[in-house]
Amino acid sequence: MTTVEGAGPAGRSGAGVVRARRPLAARLVARAGSGAMRVFLVLVALFWLMPSVGLLLSSLRSPQRIAGSGWWQVFSEPAQITWDNYSQLLANDKVMGSLLTTAAITVPATVLVVVLGSLAGYAFAWMDFPGRDGWFLAVVGLLVVPVQVALIPVAKLFGAVGLFETTAGVILFHTAFGLPFAVFLLRNFFAEIPRELLEAARLDGAGELRLFTRVVLPLGGPAIASLAIFQFLWVWNDMLIALIFADSGHPPVTVALQQEVRQFGNNIDVLAPGAFLSMVVPLIVFFAFQRQFVSGVMAGAVK
Numbered sequence: 001m002t003t004v005e006g007a008g009p010a011g012r013s014g015a016g017v018v019r020a021r022r023p024l025a026a027r028l029v030a031r032a033g034s035g036a037m038r039v040f041l042v043l044v045a046l047f048w049l050m051p052s053v054g055l056l057l058s059s060l061r062s063p064q065r066i067a068g069s070g071w072w073q074v075f076s077e078p079a080q081i082t083w084d085n086y087s088q089l090l091a092n093d094k095v096m097g098s099l100l101t102t103a104a105i106t107v108p109a110t111v112l113v114v115v116l117g118s119l120a121g122y123a124f125a126w127m128d129f130p131g132r133d134g135w136f137l138a139v140v141g142l143l144v145v146p147v148q149v150a151l152i153p154v155a156k157l158f159g160a161v162g163l164f165e166t167t168a169g170v171i172l173f174h175t176a177f178g179l180p181f182a183v184f185l186l187r188n189f190f191a192e193i194p195r196e197l198l199e200a201a202r203l204d205g206a207g208e209l210r211l212f213t214r215v216v217l218p219l220g221g222p223a224i225a226s227l228a229i230f231q232f233l234w235v236w237n238d239m240l241i242a243l244i245f246a247d248s249g250h251p252p253v254t255v256a257l258q259q260e261v262r263q264f265g266n267n268i269d270v271l272a273p274g275a276f277l278s279m280v281v282p283l284i285v286f287f288a289f290q291r292q293f294v295s296g297v298m299a300g301a302v303k
Contacts, residue, residue: 052279059085059272066268089273098256099277104167105242105252106235109174113231114224116175117182122212124183125190126198136187142180150177151244158245165247173245174235182227189223190216225289233282253278 057071060081065073074081089095123129124136154173155164163169193216201215217224239254246252251259257274260267 052276052283055272055276055279057081058268059276061085063269066272085269085273088269089277092270092274095253095256095260095270095274098251098253101167101246101250102236102252102254102278105170105174105246106232109171109178109235110228110231112171112175113178113182114228117179117186117227118217118220118224119212120179120183121186121190122216124187125193126216127208136183139180139183143184147177147240155244164245166245167247167250170241170245170252173241174231174238178231178234182231185227186220186223189220193219229286229289232285236278236282 054071057074058066060083061071061074062080062082062084065080120139124132124139158164158166158169163172198211198215201211206214237254238252239258242252242255243258246255253274257271257278260271260274
């Protein structure tokens with residue numbers, strides 16, 4: 001989109017300076033460097049982190065203090081901070097074991113989605129095979145299928161093959177429902193790679209596997225990091241699928257904390273530190289890969 005600017009007769013005659021208007025995303029990125037915008041973003045970040053800070057401070061207070069006043073009282077009475085809640089949490093084998101179960105589910109489900117999604121995304125972007133466009137449309141169509149629709153059919157299937165209430169069953173469920181988005185995201189990202197770069201690699205004798213590992217994967221790092229973060233957060237924080245398909249004797253942390261609420265309604269000295277530990281892991285993952293995440297989200301926005 002262009003605008004024509006001119007003054008006097010030159011402007012009325014159509015002569016003038018033609019100036020290309022930058023995309024909205026590019027203008028927002030440019031304005032983000034201003035002082036006022038930085039202050040606004042810092043305030044938004046602090047507001048976003050406030051629940052996490054509140055949960056942390058609550059986990060460092062005694063149950064009596066939690067019931068009697070808000071967590072912000074810590075700033076006026078720092079002496080009330082105690083590590084007794086975390087000592088009790090470490091002694092709770094069920095909650096601590098649930099953290100290991102959650103990790104045993106989240107890591108394989110994330111790795112499988114990233115690996116299979118990368119391979120499928122490359123195939124849909126740069127390989128010719130019969131029915132490629134039709135298969136890709138089918139994958140895109142799976143994006144609109146809600147998880148709730150598949151709960152009963154998949155439960156019957158897992159029960160028939162012996163995967164119901166197993167860690168492997170939960171991993172397969174998360175992998176299956178994470179793949180459509182992964183393929184869609186990575187295919188679109190890989191398709192933006194210049195064809196000349198791939199052709200040059202082929203002229204140098206690179207096969208498809210070497211082309212994928214040496215050229216496509218390094219260039220697709222930001223998109224792959226974004227996908228890994230999305231998948232990790234989704235699986236780690238999931239409760240619905242874990243509540244139905246996970247082993248009731250070794251549940252993930254979301255289910256374990258829910259069971260603590262149901263059995264011990266006032267067991268806040270375990271719930272508060274357990275909830276914080278379950279939340280701090282995704283926060284660490286996000287902040288560790290935030291640069292790659294932003295690069296993947298903004299890829300192509302300022303072109």
